[in-house]
Amino acid sequence: MKYEITIGIECHVQLKTKTKLFSEVDNDARDKEPNSCVSPVDYALPGMLPRLNKEAVKLAIRAGYALNSKINLYSRFDRKHYFYPDLPKGYQISQFYHPIIGEGYMELPNGTKVRIEHAHMEEDAGKLTHFGSYSLVDLNRAGTPLIEIVSMPDIHSAADARDYCKELWRAMTYAGVTYGDLYNGNMRFDVNISLAKPGAKELGRRAEIKNLNSFRSVERAVEYEYDRQSKILDEGGTVKQETRGWSDASGKTTSQRSKEEAQDYRYMPEPDLPPLRLTEDFVKEEQDKVPLLPRDYRKSFKGKLPEDTLEVLLDYQPLMDSLSKVKDVKRISNLYASVLLAEEKSYEMLNDLPSAKQLDDLAEMAEKQELSSTGMKEVFMKLFDPQMKNKATRDIAKELNVIQENDTGALEKIVDEVLSDPACAKAIADYKSGQEKVLGFLVGQVMKASKGKANPGTAGQILKEKLA
Amino acid sequence: MNITREEINHLAELSNFDLESQEKEALSGDLENIIKYISELDSLDTEGVEPTYQVFEMENIWREDEIKAQDADRAALLKTAPELHNKPGVEDYQLKVPKVL
Numbered sequence: 139m140k141y142e143i144t145i146g147i148e149c150h151v152q153l154k155t156k157t158k159l160f161s162e163v164d165n166d167a168r169d170k171e172p173n174s175c176v177s178p179v180d181y182a183l184p185g186m187l188p189r190l191n192k193e194a195v196k197l198a199i200r201a202g203y204a205l206n207s208k209i210n211l212y213s214r215f216d217r218k219h220y221f222y223p224d225l226p227k228g229y230q231i232s233q234f235y236h237p238i239i240g241e242g243y244m245e246l247p248n249g250t251k252v253r254i255e256h257a258h259m260e261e262d263a264g265k266l267t268h269f270g271s272y273s274l275v276d277l278n279r280a281g282t283p284l285i286e287i288v289s290m291p292d293i294h295s296a297a298d299a300r301d302y303c304k305e306l307w308r309a310m311t312y313a314g315v316t317y318g319d320l321y322n323g324n325m326r327f328d329v330n331i332s333l334a335k336p337g338a339k340e341l342g343r344r345a346e347i348k349n350l351n352s353f354r355s356v357e358r359a360v361e362y363e364y365d366r367q368s369k370i371l372d373e374g375g376t377v378k379q380e381t382r383g384w385s386d387a388s389g390k391t392t393s394q395r396s397k398e399e400a401q402d403y404r405y406m407p408e409p410d411l412p413p414l415r416l417t418e419d420f421v422k423e424e425q426d427k428v429p430l431l432p433r434d435y436r437k438s439f440k441g442k443l444p445e446d447t448l449e450v451l452l453d454y455q456p457l458m459d460s461l462s463k464v465k466d467v468k469r470i471s472n473l474y475a476s477v478l479l480a481e482e483k484s485y486e487m488l489n490d491l492p493s494a495k496q497l498d499d500l501a502e503m504a505e506k507q508e509l510s511s512t513g514m515k516e517v518f519m520k521l522f523d524p525q526m527k528n529k530a531t532r533d534i535a536k537e538l539n540v541i542q543e544n545d546t547g548a549l550e551k552i553v554d555e556v557l558s559d560p561a562c563a564k565a566i567a568d569y570k571s572g573q574e575k576v577l578g579f580l581v582g583q584v585m586k587a588s589k590g591k592a593n594p595g596t597a598g599q600i601l602k603e604k605l606a
Numbered sequence: 607m608n609i610t611r612e613e614i615n616h617l618a619e620l621s622n623f624d625l626e627s628q629e630k631e632a633l634s635g636d637l638e639n640i641i642k643y644i645s646e647l648d649s650l651d652t653e654g655v656e657p658t659y660q661v662f663e664m665e666n667i668w669r670e671d672e673i674k675a676q677d678a679d680r681a682a683l684l685k686t687a688p689e690l691h692n693k694p695g696v697e698d699y700q701l702k703v704p705k706v707l
Contacts, residue, residue, distance in 0.1 A: 164673050223701070272702050274697060
């Protein structure tokens, strides 16, 4: 590459608390009318005082664990001042000087380590809808608790930028910190991108692409910016330090506002909120509630299943949880990856997975060749069928009539019948004269005679012995 | 301490104030006095003294995560919306503001 790209990412994560960060109103505004989840605090009526939501602090502690970060036992809030109609107070309550989450890191699937500079709690702003000559303000989202995760500029490719965002999403959803609904803006990414000649000591000027809400758009925006900025540099120009917006439809970034004059937010300590001083015990109690994370699964499944299968399944926490309880990880993971996820309605099926016992039985029956691979898939899918899912695996297999005949005694009898059938005489002669392909035909005859219940492998074996 | 016209302009912009020229003049004098007064603190040696953020010595003031009925409902809150161009500043239960981008 002609230029080295350097990327830092800020990620806003909406926490899944019942109420807002500083007011006791409903934090879930999906499908609710505008301004119906708003208190005088969110509306910033004079004299209203913020009251901190303890649950938000707890979720931030869990997030810190998922980020491999240390939790700062002492933290407090600051005011960040700016004027915008989505922020009635004229300032956002954030943590500037003493954030709750300290340094940490995320490790990407390819081993790249991205350091976390810090992460802090803050409140979300309202939502603006723009019309011709005016804008409308809905404050349902104002005051939703967020953590903002700030990475170090450790990312050097569009693919790593995408993977980092995805890894954050996995870590935050596994840790139970957020619903992680990207379409509804539960996680939003601001991506800082700069280019420099290889080996240059200083980073180039950066552009910040705001408010990306999918992994794909992060990747595409970085690719676009690489092209745009390298063209400017090729022509001897300088990249403007500015905020840019991304359009999925046009596949382009466009200038939003110039950042040449440094923003002056006039941070000051928030006098309405006393500081937090947490105990080690309080922090530990919260972090102990965090279930297994992607990094734990990568460690425990290393070598037990192919990496690409693992990476596909890691997008689905319930599958990983289920896999960690079954004996035959390889077989079940294959069924999940290639059968379940191929289903159109797999997303709904994920909510109610078969028990470990059902899956272990299935794997055991397959292992003993009581089920053909087709039969296994058939039974597997029935484990998600509302009519069947509560039955034992073996009962389902019986009902479907797919249990293979492995009883050699019974099979031998069937084989003898087939071999004595005059219709097979020519095939037998052909086989004996060296045409081994004919064996397939004979196995087919055995399958037919057994009504499909014979194990074709075993049947072939017996046929060979008898014809030898 | 001298407050320049440029600094006054910057502060006015940050505060969203539309100031007349004579107001700016008066303000730079006022601000100079205030800063001079506060600057007396600079004569103290504060080496090694932790900044004071509050004087109540309270910590961990938080509440449980429970939804509670509010004193003011949406109708009452929207009633406080200022007019826009001599028309009600509310549309579709939302606050109507001059176009921003």
